[in-house]
Amino acid sequence: MSASWKNALGDAIPADIGEEIDVYERQCELRRDDNIDEKVFAEVRLRRGAYGQRYDNGHRNDGKQIRDLVFPTKATKGPGVEWDAPGMIRIKIPYGGVTARQLEVMADLAEEYCDAILHVTTRQDIQLHFLHIDDSPDLMRRLAAVGITTREACGNAVRNVTGCPFAGVCKTEAFDTTVATEALWKFLLGHKDAQDFGRKMKISFSGCASEACAMARMHDIGLVAKVQDGKRGFEYYVGGGLGAVPHQAPLLYEFLSEEELLPISQCICRIFGRMGEKKNRSKARIKFLVAKLGIEEFRKLIEEERKTLPHDDRWTDWIGKNEKEPEEALLAAAELNGQTRPDGFDIWFKTNVKPQRQPGFCTVELAMPLGDYTSAQSRALADIARTYVGETMGVRLTVEQNVVLRWIPGAKLIDLFQDLVKAKLASPSAQTIVDVTACPGTDTCKLGIAASRGLAGELRERLAAKQFELDEAVRGLKIKVSGCFNSCGQHHVADIGFYGVTRKRHGFSVPHFQMILGGQMDNNAHSYGLPQFAIPAKRIPEAIDRLTGWYAKEREQSEGFQDFIKRMGKPPLKDLLKDLTEIAPYEEDPTPYTDWHDPREYTTGDIGIGECAGELVETVDFGISEAERLAFEAQIALDAKDADKAAKLAMDAMFSAAKALVYTQNIDITNDRAAIVAEFTSRLVEPQIFWDQYVGAKYADYFRDAVAEPVPAGDLEAAHRRVEEATLFIEASHTCKNGMKVVEA
Amino acid sequence: MAIDKLIVKFFATEPPERIADAIDVFHRWIQDDSIDGLPLDVADYAHVPDGPGIILIGHEADHALDETEGPVGYMYRRKRLLAGSDEERVLACFKAAVAAAAKLSEDPKLGLKLDLSRVRLVFNDRLAQPNTDAGWDAVSAAVQAAVSKAYGGADLMVERDAGDPRARLGVTIGVAGDHSLASLAGNLV
Numbered sequence A: 001m002s003a004s005w006k007n008a009l010g011d012a013i014p015a016d017i018g019e020e021i022d023v024y025e026r027q028c029e030l031r032r033d034d035n036i037d038e039k040v041f042a043e044v045r046l047r048r049g050a051y052g053q054r055y056d057n058g059h060r061n062d063g064k065q066i067r068d069l070v071f072p073t074k075a076t077k078g079p080g081v082e083w084d085a086p087g088m089i090r091i092k093i094p095y096g097g098v099t100a101r102q103l104e105v106m107a108d109l110a111e112e113y114c115d116a117i118l119h120v121t122t123r124q125d126i127q128l129h130f131l132h133i134d135d136s137p138d139l140m141r142r143l144a145a146v147g148i149t150t151r152e153a154c155g156n157a158v159r160n161v162t163g164c165p166f167a168g169v170c171k172t173e174a175f176d177t178t179v180a181t182e183a184l185w186k187f188l189l190g191h192k193d194a195q196d197f198g199r200k201m202k203i204s205f206s207g208c209a210s211e212a213c214a215m216a217r218m219h220d221i222g223l224v225a226k227v228q229d230g231k232r233g234f235e236y237y238v239g240g241g242l243g244a245v246p247h248q249a250p251l252l253y254e255f256l257s258e259e260e261l262l263p264i265s266q267c268i269c270r271i272f273g274r275m276g277e278k279k280n281r282s283k284a285r286i287k288f289l290v291a292k293l294g295i296e297e298f299r300k301l302i303e304e305e306r307k308t309l310p311h312d313d314r315w316t317d318w319i320g321k322n323e324k325e326p327e328e329a330l331l332a333a334a335e336l337n338g339q340t341r342p343d344g345f346d347i348w349f350k351t352n353v354k355p356q357r358q359p360g361f362c363t364v365e366l367a368m369p370l371g372d373y374t375s376a377q378s379r380a381l382a383d384i385a386r387t388y389v390g391e392t393m394g395v396r397l398t399v400e401q402n403v404v405l406r407w408i409p410g411a412k413l414i415d416l417f418q419d420l421v422k423a424k425l426a427s428p429s430a431q432t433i434v435d436v437t438a439c440p441g442t443d444t445c446k447l448g449i450a451a452s453r454g455l456a457g458e459l460r461e462r463l464a465a466k467q468f469e470l471d472e473a474v475r476g477l478k479i480k481v482s483g484c485f486n487s488c489g490q491h492h493v494a495d496i497g498f499y500g501v502t503r504k505r506h507g508f509s510v511p512h513f514q515m516i517l518g519g520q521m522d523n524n525a526h527s528y529g530l531p532q533f534a535i536p537a538k539r540i541p542e543a544i545d546r547l548t549g550w551y552a553k554e555r556e557q558s559e560g561f562q563d564f565i566k567r568m569g570k571p572p573l574k575d576l577l578k579d580l581t582e583i584a585p586y587e588e589d590p591t592p593y594t595d596w597h598d599p600r601e602y603t604t605g606d607i608g609i610g611e612c613a614g615e616l617v618e619t620v621d622f623g624i625s626e627a628e629r630l631a632f633e634a635q636i637a638l639d640a641k642d643a644d645k646a647a648k649l650a651m652d653a654m655f656s657a658a659k660a661l662v663y664t665q666n667i668d669i670t671n672d673r674a675a676i677v678a679e680f681t682s683r684l685v686e687p688q689i690f691w692d693q694y695v696g697a698k699y700a701d702y703f704r705d706a707v708a709e710p711v712p713a714g715d716l717e718a719a720h721r722r723v724e725e726a727t728l729f730i731e732a733s734h735t736c737k738n739g740m741k742v743v744e745a
Numbered sequence B: 001m002a003i004d005k006l007i008v009k010f011f012a013t014e015p016p017e018r019i020a021d022a023i024d025v026f027h028r029w030i031q032d033d034s035i036d037g038l039p040l041d042v043a044d045y046a047h048v049p050d051g052p053g054i055i056l057i058g059h060e061a062d063h064a065l066d067e068t069e070g071p072v073g074y075m076y077r078r079k080r081l082l083a084g085s086d087e088e089r090v091l092a093c094f095k096a097a098v099a100a101a102a103k104l105s106e107d108p109k110l111g112l113k114l115d116l117s118r119v120r121l122v123f124n125d126r127l128a129q130p131n132t133d134a135g136w137d138a139v140s141a142a143v144q145a146a147v148s149k150a151y152g153g154a155d156l157m158v159e160r161d162a163g164d165p166r167a168r169l170g171v172t173i174g175v176a177g178d179h180s181l182a183s184l185a186g187n188l189v
């Protein structure tokens, strides 16, 4: 047996997931040889978490000229996306919960396939950059072996379901939402009702209404734990979102019981899949559908849908599992005692440590610079987790791109601090102005307009140098930076937010950041900041100095930043920063004509076509593409003279295509083969939808006859015919799909 | 399994004042077309302690002013497209690494001086070269032959990493005698 990760990991990979990855690997091979459509493959790849990266169209401006990046493999992995071009892999970490072993494996993957950096995103994922797609199947296998999936991390699907990193240990929560989060993400992962969206869907769980941790109201679906009459349930919000047009999610239900959490969410997926915008990507998120219909009408639709929703045992079989504490501490509770405190401990304790609900325990937040940490730090973190909180519990990623350790006995804080210092993970800046959040921006994102990470890194360095001299109120402010209006850096909910824009100055494009002031994370992101004006990127640090100095000097006693900005109004703010918006001609000072940490003369010419929206590929296309893959495998089996395998694969291929076509008329079609044949006949053949104008039902009969008359065992010639028939049936399925009208509910 | 992914690192005796200065240097390399292979972009991790520093990302290989594998230094990371015997593969990596290290050391912006009395090698594929005695035994002869050739037949003192079994197979090789990047380049012609 040759050495491969597939063989080496063996049974450690769950069989169904292993099979899915094998299929994905085969799809990669087919695409590389141009045997499946590039658009379909792009969505396949995105739904497996393999995303594009800047310059993957094979062009890059080097600051002097546009260079063609001539890669050796002449294939694409999506429209205009070079096969060999490095990409990003997004690893879903539901509610940010990660085990020690997972930290180790992700460290290995970052080293071997990427650049030895693990990046925490603002949605509690881990992203690895500069991955070659040929390495992606093995990377997925190694993750699967430790219980992680990248499935539906990108594309038009339910993305990572986020949750409070303090769930279960927080003083203000109604109850621990971990089990509900786990139940919902597992239920919707790969669910057939969540495959036909025009855009992605983001879901978040919060334990209480007042804090900021999960920012429920800026999500497509936001859930806030609530207890009513002694029963557990959720305030249910739907239709929020940031992006270019931010929406606060309206309240759908003041209280939805746990029993209804999964079925109502399923109804919403069905309605979004059926009625959501599909053509105009910029209007395809659910927030636009909810706004168009109004929340009352939307609620009525859900209730209608609910009446006919086929029952599923999974809706409730998780309930009750969260009645008791789902986590157990590794070490016994004990308060921080009179031990000698090492240098730096007190300031770190003040910013990074919070008491838990459970007496004697604390949470500790590790501030990861720009969300980045190294493979070595990931392994150190695994060791620390095992020492203080156990193998499987207690480490969570946060939407502020940090890591939280839970269940640390107070008496162990000094030991932990010393271990963190050794691992260079003890930066005393969590939840302060130094701890700037940033999306990838022009570093790696195809849509980036300005260098959000460059700016965030610069601000971080400058603010860290003077953080202990800053006014206490200023030190507690939050800065968030996005590389463009799409808001991945969540700039709308920062005290001071920025997003990248460009302005023409003296005949040149100049990187700028639009400044957004007064957003709020608290109360589940209940208020968004307002845009002020654009400032050249290189002038932002000075703008921050002036703005924070002004706030420190002019604020009234204990006045918050939002109130301060409101009270002062726009004109004095403009006066404060106006001169910063003016820049000298290039010949006099070329500095503002470049972006942060990038010496190239700035250009917008590198902006590509984003893959955030995914490719709009309908479920029927996936089904037919799967049929093609199976038919291809059948050919291989024929070449190997394996008649039985070829015949089975040919039959599977026909069923895949037939089911995909039936799905356009009945989204509840199951894998029951008899039902597929019956519905294929009644819904498609009899009404002459699957019909050829010259030969009538001939191609349909290839399928129906094949079902009635299986190929005799070992009959290579009959198997050969069956494979030919399957190929013709798939062709006819394409023709049928192209001509058919999908039934509107 | 053959060596496909190899890291070669030379440590600095005089590290640059700011490793972020390598951002400009690597962008210039791309503009001037002055490095073999297909360079793609520059990644900046100067903000990460003991991190990969500044990387010139390439298709076949990355070049970095790196802080991960021990103290700061120049790192060459081969990613794909090696051919020949293991010894030839190691030599190919050495040749590319020495050329890029020389170029980086010459850049006045950095003022980088490299210590050529030792070189660090990391086998960046846990499946192909596991961090075990057997993993090392399988490549040891080829690696030592290649390094010896690169150093003009000098005596080698090989020290295999001890400690964390989760780490990749890695060795630091001390070399007797005086060596320069020019002499190494000469040996590798």
Ligand code: SF4
Pocket: A439, A440, A441, A442, A445, A446, A447, A448, A449, A452, A482, A483, A484, A485, A486, A487, A488, A489, A610, A612
């Ligand atoms: S906000 Fe814009 S630049 Fe940043 S990751 Fe999102 S799409 Fe890319």
